[in-house]
Amino acid sequence: MTTTLDRIAPFKNEVIKNFTDPADAAQMQAAIAAVRNRFNEHYPLVIDGQKIETEKKIRSINPANPDEVVGLTSSASKEQAQEAIAAAARAFESWKKTTPQERASYLFKAAELIRQRRYHYDALLVLEVGKTWPEADGDVAEAIDFLEYYGREMLRYAQPHPVVPIDGEQNEMVYIPLGVGAVIPPWNFAAAIMMGMTAAAIVAGNTVVLKPSSDSAIVAAWFVDLLHEIGLPKGVVNFIPGSGSVIGDLIVSHPQIRFISFTGSKEVGLHINELAAKPQPGQKWIKRVVAEMGGKDSIIVAADADVDAAVEGVAVSAFGFQGQKCSACSRAIVDEKIYDEFLDKLKTRVAKIAVGDPTDPKNYMGPVVNESALKSISEYIEVGKKEGRLVTGGNRVGEKGFFLEPTVIADVDPQARISQEEIFGPVVAIIKAKDFNDAMEIANNTEFGLTGSLYTSDEQKIKRAKEDFFVGNLYFNRKSTGAMVGAHPFGGFNMSGTDSKAGGPDYLLLFMQAKSISRKV
């Protein structure tokens, strides 16, 4: 376990497991069996270090087999949400005085324990949110990366920050925490985003209430248990699962909440932003909102692209984790000169995608997360069939789990609904562009601006895209998904969020404020 902070190694991303190695595969099978053995376990709220069971429960089900209950968490009432905020406010008084080194050491300890339990966390994501083995491992690896990266970032921020010297004064500027934060993550990177958002807030000296997504509350409960195990002081992270529509507004509008760290849909993000802007009686600050929201991400395939590489990039970006990544490719904008070739090859590539239970490693796509996602994606497919030409997919697979075929809809108008609205499922719209200029215009025609990718062999097009492709994360000749902590600080423009960059050197600043101190000498 890492204890000596002054000799800490430079940050390095975790290596993703190779499940073709029989030893790794065997460990994963054993972990899946072990997590199954824990099905139906109950997880309490944790407020001020106290475990509280409530009568009302949130059931987290296996989307591949909804009869299976992965676990149940207690469900916080409004009163309990208030108690959690009060507990966080009390804990803040001492936590804010701990050293950055001490706070960082908790993150490093947490990273080390998750590393030791990697297969179990992987298996939980397979069963709780329907990730395939590599997708689950990518999520857990990213969670470890966030803990390691933000720990080191806090140590960096704790160094002196040079200010311009003035005769007769001793001047300094220090970063101090904000206060009590509400951490509201989504289910799609159920480990990485949940842990990353929580870790960033607390390592900066804040205390939080963590309201997990109702679809992935068990992995959050495991993390909260682990924080207890490493001795994180009580009240620093208070765990209050509960329906967003029941306790969300109360948390966001509470006068003791200083900031909200949210990742999720545009609709909920905008609602939170609006509510947080209104000062409440007794509130002494303007709340800070860090909101990471939806996307409608495009891959442009120029006439001079390597078409095979582009087909591969679109297929994995569109259908990895069933298209349920904010960075997923949901529009391929293809130059008309290679349009037919691209489409033929994409159809052939997609036909090779196996859909089924993600506990079986031969499947590339698992289920979508829940029944309402299945319904809403299916409705979009019906809209898409009218707005374009169904090339492949479009159907539900089986009757039990929430499985859908990978779906390609071609000849879609740039203004069509399936070209403009976030579907968040395995559906990609193919749009024909007259030329590169046209493709660039189409790529920028949504209200979002999260990720984008361009396949081309032309340096001029790369130069133009660097200037004009208005997305927070731009890629060339590679997929639009798979951002790595530290290497690709992540976050989008416009309705994709508040322009923050998770896993980047500016991120911790969002959870701190600078204090300038001057002394006459």
Ligand code: NDP
């Ligand atoms: P939602 O917006 O449905 O939910 C996100 C979180 O908000 C959940 O914890 C949810 O709780 C909570 N919530 C719901 N209503 C309220 C409310 N009124 N007040 C406070 N909290 C509330 O998003 P999903 O979980 O479905 O996640 C998918 C979305 O996240 C997609 O749009 C995707 O693009 C986006 N996303 C963006 C990323 C980025 O970096 N830009 C990264 C990952 C995802 P509950 O579950 O109880 O409803």
